[in-house]
Amino acid sequence: MAAQAVLRSSARARLLSGAFCAQRGGPALWQHHQNQRAFSNGKILVEMDEATGVAVMKMKSPPVNSLNLDFLTEFSISLEKLEIDRSCRGLILTSAVSKIFSAGLDITEMSGKSNEHYAAFWRAVQEMWLKLYGSNMVTIAAINGSSPAGGCLMALCCDYRIMADNPKFAIGLNETQLGIVAPFWFKDTMINTIGNRATELSLQLGQMYPAPEALKFGLVDKLVPEDKVQSAAAAAMSQWLSVPDHARQLTKSMMRKPAIDRLVKQREADINNFVSFISKDSIQKSLQIYMDRLKQKK
Numbered sequence: 449m450a451a452q453a454v455l456r457s458s459a460r461a462r463l464l465s466g467a468f469c470a471q472r473g474g475p476a477l478w479q480h481h482q483n484q485r486a487f488s489n490g491k492i493l494v495e496m497d498e499a500t501g502v503a504v505m506k507m508k509s510p511p512v513n514s515l516n517l518d519f520l521t522e523f524s525i526s527l528e529k530l531e532i533d534r535s536c537r538g539l540i541l542t543s544a545v546s547k548i549f550s551a552g553l554d555i556t557e558m559s560g561k562s563n564e565h566y567a568a569f570w571r572a573v574q575e576m577w578l579k580l581y582g583s584n585m586v587t588i589a590a591i592n593g594s595s596p597a598g599g600c601l602m603a604l605c606c607d608y609r610i611m612a613d614n615p616k617f618a619i620g621l622n623e624t625q626l627g628i629v630a631p632f633w634f635k636d637t638m639i640n641t642i643g644n645r646a647t648e649l650s651l652q653l654g655q656m657y658p659a660p661e662a663l664k665f666g667l668v669d670k671l672v673p674e675d676k677v678q679s680a681a682a683a684a685m686s687q688w689l690s691v692p693d694h695a696r697q698l699t700k701s702m703m704r705k706p707a708i709d710r711l712v713k714q715r716e717a718d719i720n721n722f723v724s725f726i727s728k729d730s731i732q733k734s735l736q737i738y739m740d741r742l743k744q745k746k
C-alpha cells in the first residue's frame with residue numbers, strides 16, 4: 449500500500465539500526481520454541497505460531513495500557529517487524545492486562561509538556577494508525593476489556609472485532625467528554641466502520657458503548673464469553689486466511705486508501721493543528737479536570 453511504503457522507511461531504519469532496541473537494553477530478537485516464536489520489547493509481547501502464520505500481539509503496559517510515546521514506538525516497531533516477515537499473514541491484537549484493552553492515549557502525554565513533545569507524541573499516534581489501518585496482514589482485535597478513545601481507534605483499525613460479552617466493558621470515541629476533539633482520521637475510521645450518522649451521534653456525544661450496545665451499533669462484530677475471546681479470534685482468523693491474500697489485500701486497500709492518503713498528504717499540518725489545539729490553556733484545563741475526576745472516582 450502507498451501509505452505503508454511511506455511509513456516503512458522511517459520505522460525500518462530505526463528497527464534495523466537497533467536504536468530503539470539498544471535503548472531498551474538489547475535487541476528484541478525472536479525466541480524460538482517448537483512451532484512458536486516470540487519477542488517482547490517491554491510493553492508488548494508478540495507470539496507467533498509458525499504453523500498458522502498468525503501472530504498474537506499482547507499489550508502489557510499496566511495499569512491500563514495507555515498509549516504513551518514509548519508504548520506507541522514499541523507498537524509501531526513490533527508491527528513493522530511482523531509486516532516485513534513474509535511468513536506472518538495474520539495478527540490478533542489483544543491485551544495482557546485484566547479487564548482493559550487500552551485506555552487510549554496517555555493523557556499525561558498531552559498535559560504540561562513542551563510543544564516539541566506534543567509534536568513527537570502526535571507523530572507516533574499517526575504512525576500507529578497508518579501502520580495498523582494500512583496493514584497488509586489480516587488484523588483481528590480480541591477486545592478483552594474496556595477500550596475508550598485511542599483504544600477504540602486501535603480496534604477500529606482492525607479488519608474484525610470480537611469483544612468480551614461483559615456490559616462492564618465499554619468501547620467508543622469519548623473525546624468530547626474530555627473537552628477535546630477526535631481528529632478527522634479518527635472520524636474517518638469510525639465512518640468507514642459504522643457509517644456517517646452513527647459516527648456523528650457517537651462523536652458529538654462522546655458516547656461509550658457497553659459491549660452489547662457496541663454490537664448493536666456495529667462498533668464490534670461479535671460478542672463471546674470472556675474466556676472465549678482468544679479462541680473466537682483464532683477461529684475467525686482461519687476463516688479470513690482462507691481468502692487469497694492478494695485479493696483480500698487489494699480489496700482492503702481499495703476501502704481504506706482514501707482515508708490513509710488523506711492523512712499522509714497533511715501529516716505535518718495535522719501535527720501543527722494538534723500542537724496548537726492541545727497547548728491552549730482552556731484545553732489543558734479540561735484535561736486536568738478530567739484527570740482529577742478519574743482519580744477522585746476511587
Ligand SMILES: CCCCCCCCCCC/C=C/C(=O)SCCNC(=O)CCNC(=O)[C@H](O)C(C)(C)COP(=O)(O)OP(=O)(O)OC[C@H]1O[C@@H](n2cnc3c(N)ncnc32)[C@H](O)[C@@H]1OP(=O)(O)O
Nearest residue numbers: 511514551552553554555556594596597598629722725742
Ligand atoms: C479543531 C480540531 C483539532 C483536533 C486536534 C486533535 C485534538 C486532540 C485529539 C486527542 C485524541 C485523544 C484520544 C484519547 O485516547 S484521549 C484518552 C481517553 N481515555 C479515557 O478517557 C480513559 C480514561 N480512563 C478510564 O476510563 C478508566 O481508567 C478505565 C475504564 C480505562 C479503567 O478503569 P479502572 O477503574 O480499571 O482504572 P482507573 O480509572 O483507576 O485507572 C488506573 C490508573 O490509570 C490512570 N489512567 C487511566 N486512563 C488513563 C489515560 N488515558 N491516560 C493516563 N492515565 C490514565 C488513572 O488515572 C489511574 O491512575 P492512578 O492509579 O495514578 O490514580
